[in-house]
Amino acid sequence: MVSPVFSLPVVLCLRFGNNRTSEESDRSLESKTLVIPRNTELVFAEPRGFCFGVRRAISSLEEALARFGRVYGLGSPIHNSREIERLRAMGLEIVEDPSDIPHGEVVFVRAHGVSDRVVEYLSKKGTTIIDGTCPFVRKAQEKAAFLATEGYHVIILGDKDHPEVRAIKEFAMGPVTVVDPLDILPAGETGASRIGVVS
CATH class of the missing domain: 3.40.1010.20 (4-hydroxy-3-methylbut-2-enyl diphosphate reductase, catalytic domain)
Structure with missing residues (x-):
């Protein structure tokens, strides 16, 4: 029995061999633990790396940081600690709650996007919004x-x-x-x- 091919955030697909049950595969997914049996085929997607939406968002963020110096990011713009440190060194300040962004500041919306309600709230605070939402x-x-x-x-x-x-x-x-x-x-x-x- 071969379990379904599934995608992981690292763009890695697995085809499990006969000694792995679907139930074991599901448990592995739920626990975020990747167990690779001996007869597993690893299939790497091409191209690899950050997706189009994240690359586009990071490019917009870099331009905003070069222009404004300090930019508040509403949530982490990317799940990569080295990239976050690089962006922080350029002036990125990450906050999780829109109420933590001071009046009149520059705000970056990451590729995940935010609701219209959040955009309206930020606009009322007089912020400049750089929208990095993936198309x-x-x-x-x-x-x-x-x-x-x-x-x-x-x-x-x-x-x-x-x-x-x-x-x-x-x-x-x-x-x-x-x-x-x-x-x-x-x-x-x-x-x-x-x-x-x-x-």
Whole structure:
């Protein structure tokens, strides 16, 4: 039995050999521990590295840092400690809560995006907003909003605590269910007659 191929954040796909059960694979995913059996084939995606959205966002952030000196990042712009240290040395200050950003400062929105509510709050504080939202994330946000206005119950495949998923959920502004892709929800469980899925 071969478990399904799945993607990890490092753009690594695994095909498990016959001595690994699907249940063992799921446990490995849940615990964030990667156990590689002897007869596992590693398939590296090409190209590797940061995705288009992150590269684009970091480029925008670097331009803002060169122009303004100090820029407040609403959340970490990238999951790479060396890159964060480099950006901090250029003047990046990372905050998790929009209320921690002083009035009139420059704010960078990472590739994950934020809700319109957060943008409105920051605008009222007189901040200059540099929007690094990935165009693909923006499209998912717009689709979720559209599906909600069309009367669909929106289902988002992803981690409910991930910033990108939280932002997409707020764009939907209606009935929304967030489902871990490993626990696909049968359509009948929502009670909705129309379902739109965003991933």
